[in-house]
Amino acid sequence: MISWLRNIRIGYRLALVVAIAAFGTLILSIVTLNEFFNTSYTERQLKTKHLVEASHTILGQYHNLAKSGTLSEAEAKDRALADIRELRYGNDDYFFILDHQPSLIMHPVKPELQGKNLDQSADPNGKRLFREMVDIVESEGEGFVDYLWPKPGYDAPVEKVSFVKGFTPWKMIIGTGIYIDDLREQQFAFLSRYSLIVVLLSLPLIGALVLIIISIRQPLQATLSAMENIAQGEGDLTLRLNDHGKDELGRLASLFNQFVARTQSTIQEFKDASLQLNTLSGEMSQVVAANKQSTEQEKVETQNAASAISEMAGSTEDIANNAQQAAHQTESGLGKVSQSSQDISASMSGLTLLANELDNSKQAVSELTENASKIGSILDVIRGIAEQTNLLALNAAIEAARAGEAGRGFAVVADEVRGLATRTQESTDEIQTMIQQIQNGVQGVTHSVDVAHNHSVETKQSAETAEAMLAEVNHAMQEITSITSQIATATEQQASVANEISSNTCNIAELVDKGASDFDHVSDSAEAIQRLSQVLADKVGQFKV
Structure with missing residues (x-):
């Protein structure tokens, strides 16, 4: 690795250092951006879970009324479905209920799907979302499902995460979902702002890099010219370099002068x-x-x-x-x-x-x-x-x-x-x-x-x-x-x-x-x-x- 770097000019090597630093900053930003998305995504999941658990208690209350004889089971189911159908939160988000067929029992936005068997229904990616909801409830009782679904009033499907939970007494599955396409938009906005900041910071860095390269290259070029004169030119051993400066190049010029003086004495x-x-x-x-x-x-x-x-x-x-x-x-x-x-x-x-x-x-x-x-x-x-x-x-x-x-x-x-x-x-x-x-x-x-x-x-x-x-x-x-x-x-x-x-x-x-x-x-x-x-x-x- 070191021998390979020795084949590259010092100016290019300094530029490589800046490029590596910029690349590291980019990687760090990407990791931070992903962490932000994952945190926001987890918060959305917890929100849907809490909302479903709250609506799940409505089913439990009406089931208790039917169990006590206050309401018949059919009347209790109808009232529970009616109450849940009217529930809204966020940007007009809603709840839905399906059975283990899976058939959709209640959907306030798309009532035309109610009563239909949705076992083969899939999103544009081919994911059978309703079958997966039934499978996760039957295996774990509750869980999250990611899929694509259009927003109310729109036809284009977007990313959505739903939480579903089974209600065993009535063999129902209640769930709700939150769209996460806005998280992608926030990611893109953050990336745009970061790119602009990187560009603005890169301009003075590039200027500073040019000055640093000049401060290194000029003394090196003078040293190379003097050594070339001795090795291939007139052999002037009275030649001396400007050794002002406390950096390595100044030290190199001082050592060069000492070497030439000793060589002069040896000759x-x-x-x-x-x-x-x-x-x-x-x-x-x-x-x-x-x-x-x-x-x-x-x-x-x-x-x-x-x-x-x-x-x-x-x-x-x-x-x-x-x-x-x-x-x-x-x-x-x-x-x-x-x-x-x-x-x-x-x-x-x-x-x-x-x-x-x-x-x-x-x-x-x-x-x-x-x-x-x-x-x-x-x-x-x-x-x-x-x-x-x-x-x-x-x-x-x-x-x-x-x-x-x-x-x-x-x-x-x-x-x-x-x-x-x-x-x-x-x-x-x-x-x-x-x-x-x-x-x-x-x-x-x-x-x-x-x-x-x-x-x-x-x-x-x-x-x-x-x-x-x-x-x-x-x-x-x-x-x-x-x-x-x-x-x-x-x-x-x-x-x-x-x-x-x-x-x-x-x-x-x-x-x-x-x-x-x-x-x-x-x-x-x-x-x-x-x-x-x-x-x-x-x-x-x-x-x-």
Whole structure:
């Protein structure tokens, strides 16, 4: 946020402060205006509530007269409606009464609506105001309803708030409403007055802002011009700003003057230093002689480094041998992984045969189940024959009983036949039970075969996964073998390189010896430094001190 503000000119930033203040004032006014409207609106609501409660007592009084027998209920209702119809308050405001249909029982301004069902009646916003009045009375006993309704003598609907309250003994709802469009007009009038005040106050504020911007911009512009002269112009370090004033800009001008004064002094010191640099370049020759002696010492140390590098080359050869042994061990492990992969392949073949055998067993069990079902059907036929035989034997026994002595022998035979039919039926039931048990057992076997088949498939899949993983391991070990061989080769090469480095180090020692003679040329460099010091003096001379 701060970096963004730094991209805006100070004048604009000051204007932004005023704009923010104006915006805050506007927000505060809007909040105050809304608070005024809400307070006035609440007062209107309380007024309607008190008026309805007062008229509600009229209904209560007439109900008590009807209850005591002084008036009939119909007469009491008529008198109550007549009294409430004549009630007025405010700007010819009135009361209305409706039932829970909702149908309008009494409306002094629009009598044409009396007796009509207003359940679907809605204001221009689609609000079913009478239905909402009934709902709020049935749920809470009383309450407020906002809607649009035309004023007496007008057709255009305006904002209105009504308070309704139920009168349970007569199942009536009494209410009254107050128009609140005047509150909106008061809001608009207040907003207009406030806007005028803001405009009148803004004019002197804008004038003051212009003066403030000028008082800030002129010193800043002078400061920028002076700094631009030093940075990109003549480099006049004798330039000074007007530092009168006790504000930050006056302080800035004072600090600028102090900075330029110190810079002026520093440049003068640079001029003096360039003269001393010429003297120091002569002393550099003496330092070069001393460095030549140090070079001799470096030669000895270089020879020692060559010996250490030779020892390192021997260690590198040992590392190469160890890398070769690691490659042989990796190749041995690779063979074992290949053997494991072959064993898993053999296991997968066995699992495939097992899955095929389980499929055959499942088919045989299915055929057994089908045959058991056929036997059950045959038993049903036998059971039917036994029942028919039993019925025929019973009929024969009845006929033999009718024949008397002549049919006694026939009756004995009929009893025997019926007994055989009964035993046949019992045997059939036992066979049916056994077949049912066999079918249950077959179903259990079928389930077990299915489970075994699924397990064999899962085991086969696991074996395939393991085979794939072993293949990946095999591939990885092959890569490891290759990398290990490469390491061994690289290590051998490093040993060779180390030997070369040892030889080169000896050559470096010779070069160091040769470099000792090169220090003689450094004296020439000292002369070059003297020339550069003169250039420095010329550059410093560009500033006016």
